[in-house]
Amino acid sequence: MIYVQILLVSLGCLFFIVGTLGLLRFDDAYSRIHAITKADNLGLGLLVLGILPSALSVPQGLKLILIWVLVLAASATASYLIAHYIKQHQLSKLPHGARPDTTADGQDAEPDPTNERGPQ
Amino acid sequence: MNLIPLLLVIPLAWALISLLLPRLPLGPIAVLGMLVQLIASALLWRSVQLDGAARYAIGDWMAPLGITLVADGLTVTLLAMTALIAIICAVYALFYLRAHPHEKRYFWPLFWFLLAALNGIWLAGDLFNLYVGLELVTLAAVGMVTLSGKRNALAAGLRYLYAALLGSLGYLLGVALLYSAYGTLDMQQLSQLMENNWTTQAALLLMTLGLLVKTAIFPLHAWLPPAHGGALAPVSALLSALVVKSSFYILARLWLDAGSGLLPVAGAQLLGVLGASAIFYGGFKALQQKEIKMLVAYSTVAQLGYLMLVFPLATGTSPAAAMLAWQGGMLHLVAHAFAKAAMFLSVGTLVLAVGSKQISALAGISTRIPLSLFAFGLAGVSLMGLPPSGGFNAKWLMLQSAMTSGQWHWVIVLSLGSLLTATYIFKVFRVSFDQQAIDQGKGVVARAHWGLEVSALLLAAIAIGLGFAAALPIELLSLPQLENGALEGVSP
Amino acid sequence: MNLAFDIVLGLALLLTALGVFSSKDLFRAVVMFIAFGLLLALVWVRLDAPDLALAEAAIGAGLTGVLMIDAVAHLSANTLQNDQRDDQYDHSPKRPLWLPVISCVGLFVLLLGAIRFRPEASVSLPDMVRDNIAESGVEHPITAVLLNFRSYDTLLEIAVLLVAVVVAMALKPAAEDRVHQPPPAHDPILHGLTARLLPAMLLVGMYVLWAGSYMPGGAFQGGAILAAALVFLQLAGFAVDRYAASLLRLGLALGFLVFLTVAVSVMIGGRPFLTYPEGFAGQLIFFIEAMLTLSIGLILFSLFSQNPPHSGAVGHQGANHDQ
Amino acid sequence: MIEAHTAWYLASFVLLLTLIAGLLRIWHGPNPADRMLAAQLFGTTGVGILLTLAQAMQMPALNDVALVLALLATIAMVAFVKRMSPQQGPTKSQPEDQP
Amino acid sequence: MTSDLWFALMGVALIALAAFTFFRQVHLLRRILAFNIMGSGVFLVMVGMAQHQRETDPVPQALVLTGIVVAVSATALALIIFRRFYSVSGQVELDEYQIEEPTQNEDHASDTMKDNINSLQDALQSDDEAPAKPSASKGDQ
Known part of the structure; x- marks a missing residue:
């Protein structure tokens, strides 16, 4: 059991590192959003799974799950908001030319929220 | 000996009244409240004159753990002075504010909070309690200076607020050092424990610097003239007569009463x-x-x-x-x-x-x-x-x-x-x-x-x-x- | 291993503070300040003070960060309209160097000496707290100190909060309420999140308030979370401040009113000021804390909502007399 | 085998290092949006550190701190998006140190 | 070299840095940031020193909790007054470099006073007179 925990926690930390590396390395705002939202949420999920067995009691474990779900919902929406903000302010230099998705009145295709798993 | 907390409760109660019921004629109610305050301070003066200073443990917890209020000769004199000046300033403000309808709406709650904080400072015997009292005085006084909302009043209020907040932090740092050195915050206990070493001197120096800023003594006085000069007449009277004295009072208590040999x-x-x-x-x-x-x-x-x-x-x-x-x-x-x-x-x-x-x-x-x-x-x-x-x-x-x-x-x-x-x-x-x-x-x-x-x-x-x-x-x-x-x- | 963690954490805290001070761009300084608040919460955890970590996270990283961002937004909104130069770069002149350098070095040396020559404390308050915790009505020592041993400090501190909001209301010209705020853009995703996050926030706020009596938590942290929930609603587009305006005055002063009435009514039974009757300390403290949470939530929220609108016409003399 | 709580400390130490790496993006971030992204990252990583510290220091109270931080992490981002943009028209992209 | 002492030393460093910035900067918002960080430094010193080589002490932690709430209300008030000042005057710093007293230019002062008189004494409706215009220009106050 300890080994599974160690594996999960180290994987979680790995994903956190990947997320931060993504944030630093990518030069375009959009790709940074992917790096943060995906990697970190996954990292946190693995971390929570790694911690669950050594949680003191069941309610504590449930609290950990609740924390993870809240972080998921919050960071998904945050990534949408920041993407919308960047789009609205043309802050990011579009790496490979303007994508033809912006229709005449500036209404772009509705970006599907990446992992919107918040409880519907 | 329930008189001592009464002097704190009256202004706080009246502050709530003037905040929650603005449609009432707040001026006359304020003068009435001040009359009650004046009578209470006169009674306290009499009782201290007869049977000497009194200590009052709040919440029935003894000194180092709980907070004690001290009413000795000096405190009672200052309480009576505050009550007397405040009642006359209230009467003056009653008529003066007719020309300033905008300021009138929020003058009275700030007036009462300022008074409660001043009484709290005169009576306090605990260092951290003095810090919270100083903050309450500062915020109420800055509020009164900026009441008119004009450019100069706001500039004077900002200058006053920045100087006073810096002074309070200096004072708080001194309190932090004294607590880490002696483990207690009660002034009377500290006066017996304090001896001459670097930490105590550093703490008292920091508290002195902080209080000098708040008393606007010469090199650190830049904030006072625009604040007192630009404010409404009753406000500048209260500020110059009482607020500046409260930080000096703490300085005098520190050097001449608690740390008398230091x-x-x-x-x-x-x-x-x-x-x-x-x-x-x-x-x-x-x-x-x-x-x-x-x-x-x-x-x-x-x-x-x-x-x-x-x-x-x-x-x-x-x-x-x-x-x-x-x-x-x-x-x-x-x-x-x-x-x-x-x-x-x-x-x-x-x-x-x-x-x-x-x-x-x-x-x-x-x-x-x-x-x-x-x-x-x-x-x-x-x-x-x-x-x-x-x-x-x-x-x-x-x-x-x-x-x-x-x-x-x-x-x-x-x-x-x-x-x-x-x-x-x-x-x-x-x-x-x-x-x-x-x-x-x-x-x-x-x-x-x-x-x-x-x-x-x-x-x-x-x-x-x-x-x-x-x-x-x-x-x-x-x-x-x-x-x-x-x-x-x-x-x- | 944990000492290494502490040393790196301390250095990171210092680095962030340096970032705040040396950053030319104001917005960068504010974001660094938010990071500073978060690191400070971790420092409080390492100093074995979970209450302070909770308060720092709720008030420091949460509310103060939002207030600062709002202020920078207000500055950059007007600067960009006035002149096109980059608003956030700080072009204001600097003060002469002699005072800052003297105060910095002087304070550093003075405090180092004060730490170095600190005498052994002769009075131990933690033992006293432990001896008297039984009669205080709560198990958590910090809540006991805050609401029983030193409850007068807390009473004055609520008065400080109240004065801050009274001044905020005094500076708000009546004309500003009547001016119609532009309807916020309707954002489906944000509304969805608010609908789900709000109940969670209120629930956590009440949980933290309830937990205050036996583990870290309490009125202030609960109030800060309630305020954050209200700010969230306001930002998401629901004009909370307009609804709050009606019950604002009562809500603001409710906590203080209850605290004062309890403090005074006990005196009728002959007990000194702020002494809780023997058997009822626990229930009374919780009742006061619940009211305080509500009031602190409303106060901190109105400290956010009473600010001037960003598009306030800059430079003209505000029409403050509303006659 | 190293005992449990040093392992947890190791995990929290690694996460702290990633947090500090995030500071670089706040410092260099060409535009405000990148800085707010890093602040968002701080929120999540902060929750991670708090959870691991809760195990390392055997303090269940830290889970509440993590819960509160998880809730409040997004409020700074929402404030940034909602308050930073309404008045401005499309601003020119920040001229300063474009990598 | 316990962690309490280390964080107290960090507090000292923060106080010194914040003091430097507070006296160096003129921009009011930066000085609020410096004030906040100095406050945090003071709180670190208070808790760090009180718990250095001693057991965890709830009293300074309660004091710091009170201090944090007082600091947040003071900061919020400073921000509100600063933004009111900015929306009225368009300045981000106090006018240090002009004369110290507020520039009470002549007409501004007497206008406000005049409408006070009017509201107070509407009987004496003599608007045309103006109190003897002093020759002193406002510059050399």
Whole structure:
């Protein structure tokens, strides 16, 4: 059991590192959003799974799950908001030319929220 | 002995009333509340006079754990002074605020919170409790300065807030060091535990710096003139008479009561030099002012310098000289409070009547608004320290203390200071008794409301009255504070 | 291993503070300040003070960060309209160097000496707290100190909060309420999140309030979370401040009113000020804390909502007299 | 085998290092949006550190701190998006140190 | 070299840095940031020193909790007054470099006072007169 925990926690930390590396390395705002939202949420999920067995009691474990779900919902929406903000302010230099998705009145295709798993 | 918390509860209760029920006639209710406050402080004065100082443990928890309120001779005198000045300022504000409907809406809650904080500071015996009291005073005072919402009021309020917050942080840092060194926050316990080492000296130095900023002593005074000069008349009266004194009161408690042996003579002399430079700098700047309210504000900076002279006169000298200095200093604090409040109120009436803050605009008003100018004159007499007034008694005691302890340089400073005060007060009289302006009958002057003039006169009369009945407060001031007398072994 | 963690954490805290001070761009300084608040919460955890970590996270990283961002937004909104130069670069002159350097070095040396020569404390308050915790009515020592041993400090501190909001209301010209705020853009995703996050926030706020009596938590942290929930609603587009205006005054002063009435009514039974009757300390403290949470939530929220609108016409004399 | 709580400390130490790496993006971030992204990252990583510290220091109270931080992490981002943009028209992209 | 002492030293460093910035900067918002960080430094010193070589002490932690709430209300008030000042005057710093007293220019002062008189004494409706215009320009106050 300890080994599974160690594996999960180290994987979680790995994903956190990947997320931060993504944030630093990518030069375009959009790709940074992917790096943060995906990697970190996954990292946190693995971390929570790694911690669950050594949680003191069941309610504590449930609290950990609740924390993870809240972080998921919050960071998904945050990534949408920041993407919308960047789009609205043309802050990011579009790496490979303007994508033809912006229709005449500036209404772009509705970006599907990446992992919107918040409880519907 | 439930009187002590009553003095704290009344202002807080009235603050809630004036906040929650704005449609009520808040002015008269405030004056009523102040009457109750005045009676309570008079009763407390009587009980302390009869059976000595009292300690009151809040929440029934004893000293180091809980907070204790201390009501000794000095505290009771200051409580009575605060109640008296506040009731007259409330009466004055009642009439004055008719011309300022916007300010009236939020003046009274801030007035009551300021009063509650001041009473909290006079009564407090716990260092951190003093910090929260200081913050409450600062925020309420800044709120009152910025009430009008105009550019200059906001700038003055910001300057005041930044300086005061920095001062509070300095004070809090000192409290943090003292707690880490001695493990307790109660002043009486600390006075027995404190001995001379780097941490205590550093803590007391930081607290002194913080409190000097809040008392606007010479090098750190930049925030006071715009704040007190620009505010409404009753607000500047309250600020100059009471708020600036609260931080000085804590400084005096720290050095002369709790850490009575710790102030090095050189340090005391340095504080004296700061005081002297404040007297001269304030006096000269007051002389140069074009506006009457700025003149009075710089006069406050000058008069606060006198208070700082208590430290060199009281440390390292014979107990008799030290007691004289202590009595003189505290009497000056009280006399200046009444005189300065009277001066700011009378100036407020003059400015309202004449329509301009410029001193030159006051030309020839001696015949038109004699009552306010008379109040201004009486207050000036007390500030200058001419014989019948309370100011004279205070300066006389300090002079005696300086002579008995052989510190002649302070004698020179005291006398020159009084001379300087006289110059800038007579500057106003020279303008207002200008015979040529009187003949021309220049400038139509509006009749000011009788309430404004009478309240200014009442305060000035008390300032002069202190000269005659000085024995009453002095006898109480020298009451030995509980077991460890402020200045050991001094019989009243 | 944990010492290494502490050393790196301390250095990171210092680095962030340096970032705040040396950053030319104002917005960068504010974001660094938010990071500073978060690191400070971790420092409080390492100093074995979970209460302070909770308060720092709720008030420091949460509310103060939002207030700062709002202020920078206000500055950049007007600067960009006035002149096109980059708003956030700080072009204001600097003060002469002698005072900052003296105060910095002087404070550093003074405090180092104060730490170095600290005498051994002769009075131990933690033992006293432990001895008296039984009668205080709560198990958590910090809540006991805050609401029983030193409850007068807390009473004055609520007064400080109240004064801050009274001044905020005093500075708000009546004309500003009548001016119609532009309807916020309707954002489906944000509304979805608010609908789900709000109940969670209120629930956590009440949980933290309830937990205060036996583990870290309490009125202030609960109030801060309630305020954050209200700010969230306001930002998401629901004009909370307009609804709050009606019950604002009562809500603001409710906590203080209850605290004062309890403090005074106990005196009728002959007990000293602020002494809880023997058997009821626990329930009374919780009742006061619940009211305080509500009031602190409303106060901190109105400290956010009473600010001037960003598009306030800059430079003209605000029409403050509303007659 | 190293005992449990040093392992947890190791995990929290690694996460702290990633947090500090995030500071670089705040410092260099060409535009405000990148800085707010890093602040968002701080929120999540902060929750991670708090959870691991809760195990390392055997303090269940830290889970509440993590819960509160998880809730409040997004409020700064929402404030930034909602308050930073309404008045401005499309601003020119920040000229300064474009990598 | 316990962690309490280390964080107290960090507090000292923060206080010193914040003091430097507070006196160096003129921009009001930066000075609020410096004030906040100095406050945090003071709180670190208070808790760190009180718990250095001693057991965890709830009293300074309660004091710091009170301090944090007081600091947040002071900061919020400073921000509100600063933003009111900015929306009225368009300045981000106090006018240090002009004369110290507020620039009470002549007409501004007498206008406000005049409408006070009018509201107070509507009987004396003599609007045309103006109090003797002093020659002193506002510059050399």
